[in-house]
Every structure is written in structure tokens, then in C-alpha cells.
Amino acid sequence: MNAVSGWTGETACRLQSALRMSNEAFAEHLGIGVRTVAGWHQKPTLRPKPEMQQLLDTALEQAPSPVKERFSAVSSPAPEDDRLADAHLRAALEWLDEHSDWPSGTARDEVSRRLVQVDTQQLRDRGNRRARVNQRQVADALRAYYSDLPEGYGCYSACIDDTVAATSILTHADWLDLRASLFTDDRFRLTSATPGPTARLDAEAASRAAQRLAESLALRTKLVNMPLYRLLGIDIADGKIDGTLGISHFVDYALTMDLLEGELVDSLVAGVPSTPLRDRYLPDAAAVLDLPNRLCAGGTLALCAFARPADPFRGPADYVLLVQERSGHVVNAARRLAVIPKGFHQPMADLRADGRIGATLRREMEEELFGRDDIDNTVAHQRAADPMHPSRLSEPMQWLFGEPGRIRMESTGFGLNLMSGNYEFPGLIVVEDEDFWARYGGLVEANWESANLRQYSSRDRALLTDLIGDVAWSNEGLFALLQGLRRLGEIGGDRVDLPAIEGEI
Structure with missing residues (x-):
């Protein structure tokens, strides 16, 4: 330590970090009280008394070389990076300081140092390795980890002809085949607009969170700290979906629960079952089901089916079904197959009204299918008082909601994704009027969240069977596809020739 500048609470905490000690261990190491160490965390500009300065000098002098190197690294001024000036990134850095009990500014320095060291080509190579881990491997690993189901x-699994499609979606018989209208049977309600508590981060969790931010900056992944609905309770019965919601923020999720996906996939790539974050955040089935006492973010995704008339090239009248390959720039399920639309359940302007699952599905239709960039919070700030007001809707959405009965929106099930503990509401969107696709089919175009968009005919049993068996699906995407096809088979009449799908748990 430079004798001129001396020790401060902040630099003492950096020595503690370099030693990788808890408050209690650091206090014992120095022979002082734990309250003194806690005081350094609370008052980073505090200058310890001369005798305490000597204790810290001695601790540094006697530290092993690796500790001195780490201390030097954390004490060196971090290079400035314009990307750290982003308002959402600043919020994430402040969150990381607070939840890691770091002195203010530590997260910024830590992320800056890591950002300089990030090799984007190595990250792309890792992304390619992760992409080779398929849906079945993920489902098998999670089923083995959570073998203690009550x-x-x-x-959720489904039998299709002679094959079985298994997922990592934890569910219950009462949560399947709901046939719940998202116009009349959607009764979710907000109980508190005050953000709930988030777990404190230990050294391992804080390090992973800082690395996540550095990698997101290096890859220019969009991370926007907007409010999310967290699930507090669920009550599903008699075709009604009911439950209670609270408020959290995206950074709470992105720097904790969302890290479980990459950790699991990396462990499968390495062939080494090492998942310390999962062991901490979601260690067993009881923790998964303990909704009030953990962060349970999530959302909805739906299979879209648009009626088309008979065609001399394509054949008889059918539904066109849409499937997306997720972009590599999204936070979760990157490069995986999913139905579309798909989105986090989050408010836009009205915290209470937007709590209905159907509100998120309507917003995602506008954003992901009909090009409404102004309601994409990763692209534009939300300034409209009523962003889904009829006068602001796209022309296709105005047509769909201009008269009752033009669009059917249903929830087909509910489950908890063991990958990250998220709640998943699969749905089915059906437009029976062939005039819609004739008018607006050419305007349907996925946004940046999709790498590409595919269409399938509801009468093409063979291709749909192959699609179900594709190992590139995300688990929630496959869940939504299977439940959507089961329901479409019940209501589709002559427009469908679907494979027989028997769902089971």
C-alpha cells in the first residue's frame, strides 16, 4: 500500500476481496471486530486509525503472491469505456454493488477490468459449443437433478406415435389442457408494486454476475432494466387462470436466475456436473415451488394459427403455423426454436391492467409479428400514456380486435421451467377468418429477437412430426408447441391433420 495515500475503508475491503474472505474471516485474520470490517463496507472513504493502518500494511506484506496480484488488480484504476455510461448498465452496476456488499463503484471497476480481458471470438466459440447441447440433453440433466418431485x-412429456418428447417443464395434471380464454378467464392480479427482496450475493455469485455484464457489453447483448412481474402464487382450476403478482426488475433476474442456463449448458459441454449457482438459487423441487420466497420471473408464448384458403399448389384449406429460431442476441433461449410470439410478462404503462397474461401476449403480437418498435423497450423509451390504445395499433391488430370473435386467444397450460425457475404460460392464438391472411400475411415479419421465421401447414402431419422431434427446441417452446397442437386438434376441424399427441407427466 502506498504510504502517502494510506488505507481507506474501500481499499481495506479490496484487500478482503483479494484474500477472498468473509467479514468474519477477515476480522479474525486481522484480530479486530467484525463491526469494524462492516463499517469499512458502509463507509468506503473512512480512514482507519494509525494502528489499524499498520495491521493492514502487515496483512498485505505477509499475503501470498497471488493475493498481492489480485489486490494490485482490484486497486488499479479501471480503463474507462463508453459502454459503461448506459443508464441501464449503470443501474445494473449499482445493483451489483448493493447486493454484493461492495463499496460503491467496485462493480464498475470490476466489470471494466473484465471487459478489457473478454475475447469475443472465444465467446462466440463458447456459443457454438452451447448450441450443440440439445433440448433432450438439457431436459435429461434437469430431470436427474430434480429427482425429488412431490x-x-x-x-411434462408427450407421446407422438412411437416417440416420446420430454421437457424440463415442471407441471401438474390440473395445470394442463386449460382451454382458458385470455379474454374472460384471465384473472391475474397485482398485489404489490413494491419490488420484492433479492438474495444477497456471495463471492461466487457476484463474480458470475460481473462476468455476465462484461460479456453482455462485449457482445452488445441488449440488457434493459425494465420492471417484470414476479409470480407470488398460482391458483388454476375449472379452466380459470388466477394468481398473484409482484414487481421485480430485469437486472434482478439477469444477474441471478438467468445465469443458471449458461452454467448448466457449460457443465454439460465439459462433462463435469458443477452447478454452484443452481445449488445456491434453486437447489431442489421445494425451492422451485416456493414461489413467494424466491424470484420467479417468466412470461407467455403462443402457437399462432392463421386460417388460409385452399391453394392449387399447397392443397386444401389449412392454418399456417409460425415457428421462430431465436436470435443469438436475446438473453435466454438464444439460437433455440420457439413458437412466436414469446415474451417476458411485464408492465408497459398500467401496472394493474397489464398484469393479465393476455395483455403481454397482445403486446408481443404487435412487437414480434407486426413491427411495433415503439413498444419494444429494448429499442425505444416508453412515453405513450396508453401504448395499446386502439388508435395506436398496427393495421393488422386493428382488424383482429375491431370486431368480437375475429381472434381466439387461449392459455393451454402452465408450468415452471426447471432451467431457471421461470413460470411459463403456453397459449394458442387462432384466426379463423381466411381474409386476415389474404390481407395481412405479407406484413407478418419477426423482429430482432428472431434469427428466422418458418411456416408450417396444419395439414402436414409428416413435417410437424419431424418438427416436434427437432432437438433444437427450447424446453418452453416445445411445451407450448405440443400443448398448442393438442388444442388445435380439438377445434381445427377439416383444416388440420395433426400427429396424435398424448401429454403426460
């Missing part, structure tokens, strides 16, 4: 619960 009676009545199970992971």
Missing part, C-alpha cells in the same frame, strides 16, 4: 407433480 407427489402429483412431474416434468
Whole structure:
């Protein structure tokens, strides 16, 4: 330590970080009280008394070389980077300081140092390795990890002809085949607009969070700290979906629960079952189901089916079904197959009204299918008082909602994704009027969240069977596809020739 500048609470905490000690261990190491160490965290500009300065000098002098190197690294001024000036990134850095009990500014320095060291080509190579881990491997690993499921619960599977499609979606018989209208049977309600508590981060969790921010900056992944609905309770019965919601923020999720996906996939790539974050945040089935006492973010995704007339090239009248390959720039399920639309359940302007699952699905239709960039919070700030007011809707959405009965929106099930603990509401969107596709089919275009968009005919049993068996699906995407096809088979009449799908848990 430079004798001129001396020790401060902040630099003492950096020595503690270099030693990788808890408050208690650091206090014992120095022979002082734990309250003194806690005081350094609370008052980073505090200058310890001369005798305390000597204790810190001695601790540094006697530290092993690796500790001195780490201390030098964390004490060196971090290079400035314009990307750190982003308002959402600043919020994430402040959150990381607070939840890691770091002195203010530590997260910024830590992320800056890591950002300089990030090799984007190595990250792309890692992304390619992760992409080779398929949906079945993920489902099998999670089913093995959570082998302690309580009676009545199970992971969703479906039998298609002679094959079985298994997922990592924890569900219950009462949560499947709901046929719940998202106009009349959607009863979710907000109970508190005050953000709930988030777990404190230990050294490992804080390090992973800082690395996530550095990598997101290096890859220019969009991370926007907007409010999210967290699930506090669920009550599904008699075709009604009911539950209670609270408020959290995206950074709470992105720097904690969302890290579980990459950790698991990396462990599968390495062939080494090492998942310390999962062991901490979501260690067993009881923790997964303990909704009030953990962060349970999530959302909805739906299979879209638009009626088309008979065609001399394509054949009889059918529904066109849409499937997306997720972009590599999204936070979760990157490069995986999913139905579309798909989105986090989050408010836009009205915290209470937007709590309905159907509100998110309507917003995602506008954003992901009909090009409404102004309601994409990763692209533009939300300034409209009523962003989904009829006068602001795209022309296709105005047509769909201009008269009752033009669009059917249903929830087909509910489950908890063991990958990150997210709640998943799969849905089915059906437009029976062939005039819609004739008018607006050419305007349907996925946004930046999709790498590409595919269409399938509801009468092409063979291709749909192959699609179900594709190992590139995300688990929630496959869940939504299977439940959507089951429901479409019940209501589609002559427009469908679907494979027989028997869901089970």
C-alpha cells in the first residue's frame, strides 16, 4: 500500500476481496471486530486509525503472491469505456454493488477490468459449443437433478406415435389442457408494486454476475432494466387462470436466475456436473415451488394459427403455423426454436391492467409479428400514456380486435421451467377468418429477437412430426408447441391433420 495515500475503508475491503474472505474471516485474520470490517463496507472513504493502518500494511506484506496480484488488480484504476455510461448498465452496476456488499463503484471497476480481458471470438466459440447441447440433453440433466418431485407433480412429456418428447417443464395434471380464454378467464392480479427482496450475493455469485455484464457489453447483448412481474402464487382450476403478482426488475433476474442456463449448458459441454449457482438459487423441487420466497420471473408464448384458403399448389384449406429460431442476441433461449410470439410478462404503462397474461401476449403480437418498435423497450423509451390504445395499433391488430370473435386467444397450460425457475404460460392464438391472411400475411415479419421465421401447414402431419422431434427446441417452446397442437386438434376441424399427441407427466 502506498504510504502517502494510506488505507481507506474501500481499499481495506479490496484487500478482503483479494484474500477472498468473509467479514468474519477477515476480522479474525486481522484480530479486530467484525463491526469494524462492516463499517469499512458502509463507509468506503473512512480512514482507519494509525494502528489499524499498520495491521493492514502487515496483512498485505505477509499475503501470498497471488493475493498481492489480485489486490494490485482490484486497486488499479479501471480503463474507462463508453459502454459503461448506459443508464441501464449503470443501474445494473449499482445493483451489483448493493447486493454484493461492495463499496460503491467496485462493480464498475470490476466489470471494466473484465471487459478489457473478454475475447469475443472465444465467446462466440463458447456459443457454438452451447448450441450443440440439445433440448433432450438439457431436459435429461434437469430431470436427474430434480429427482425429488412431490407427489402429483412431474416434468411434462408427450407421446407422438412411437416417440416420446420430454421437457424440463415442471407441471401438474390440473395445470394442463386449460382451454382458458385470455379474454374472460384471465384473472391475474397485482398485489404489490413494491419490488420484492433479492438474495444477497456471495463471492461466487457476484463474480458470475460481473462476468455476465462484461460479456453482455462485449457482445452488445441488449440488457434493459425494465420492471417484470414476479409470480407470488398460482391458483388454476375449472379452466380459470388466477394468481398473484409482484414487481421485480430485469437486472434482478439477469444477474441471478438467468445465469443458471449458461452454467448448466457449460457443465454439460465439459462433462463435469458443477452447478454452484443452481445449488445456491434453486437447489431442489421445494425451492422451485416456493414461489413467494424466491424470484420467479417468466412470461407467455403462443402457437399462432392463421386460417388460409385452399391453394392449387399447397392443397386444401389449412392454418399456417409460425415457428421462430431465436436470435443469438436475446438473453435466454438464444439460437433455440420457439413458437412466436414469446415474451417476458411485464408492465408497459398500467401496472394493474397489464398484469393479465393476455395483455403481454397482445403486446408481443404487435412487437414480434407486426413491427411495433415503439413498444419494444429494448429499442425505444416508453412515453405513450396508453401504448395499446386502439388508435395506436398496427393495421393488422386493428382488424383482429375491431370486431368480437375475429381472434381466439387461449392459455393451454402452465408450468415452471426447471432451467431457471421461470413460470411459463403456453397459449394458442387462432384466426379463423381466411381474409386476415389474404390481407395481412405479407406484413407478418419477426423482429430482432428472431434469427428466422418458418411456416408450417396444419395439414402436414409428416413435417410437424419431424418438427416436434427437432432437438433444437427450447424446453418452453416445445411445451407450448405440443400443448398448442393438442388444442388445435380439438377445434381445427377439416383444416388440420395433426400427429396424435398424448401429454403426460
